[in-house]
Amino acid sequence: MLLPYMLENKIEAGCDEAGRGCLAGAVFAAAVILPSDFKNEILNDSKQLSEKKRYELRPIIEKQALAWAVGIVSPEEIDKINILNASFLAMHRAIEQLRLKPEHLLIDGNRFNAYPGIPHTVVVKGDGKYMSIAAASILAKTYRDDYMNMISEKYPEYGWDKNKGYPTKAHRNAIREKGITPFHRKTFTLLPEQLSFNW
DSSP states (O other): OOBSOSSTTSOEEEEEEEOTTOSBSOEEEEEEEOOTTOOOSSOOOGGGSOHHHHHHHHHHHHHHOSEEEEEEEOHHHHHHHOHHHHHHHHHHHHHHHOSSOOSEEEEESSOOOOOTTOOEEEETTGGGTBHHHHHHHHHHHHHHHHHHHHHHHHSGGGOHHHHTTOOOHHHHHHHHHHOOOTTBOTTSOOSGGGGOOOO
16 A cells, blocks of 8 residues: 655655666656645556556646656766766756655655755655655656657667667667667666676
């Protein structure tokens, strides 16, 4: 059972990201402020839901949330500042777009770079504990999936419409055969053989 909030009588935003472990594509994050009486029987951590359910929930969240926003950090930025900082930056970008200023942030994970002027609490596996983080996980995941489907049209051989940029066998085989694209994260281990050295 997901909890509606951590701090009662506070404007609380849940934040989560999608695409951290991918070899290609931007990292997306969402911030969502739900009304304290928000109820939905299906809402859960996006990883526990089917794609169909996630897309069914997105318009419900967007309509009923007091505020929501999505932040994006490009593959080039990820290579410059590393994926952990990029995930935090994507969350910051989502938070700064909220039309309602939160008084408290619920962050999925175990670390966060503090957002200026707003206290936060990190929650390990928070997307399975709090409604606002679960809602943020659904928005981050579905908007990132839309983006990966779109860039897959330009580079269909990498199968991003199916693997969403994650390191599947087919994705790695395509990198081996075709090389990399401008959407690949060059600081990531794109192929396992990068780890082996021939002396």
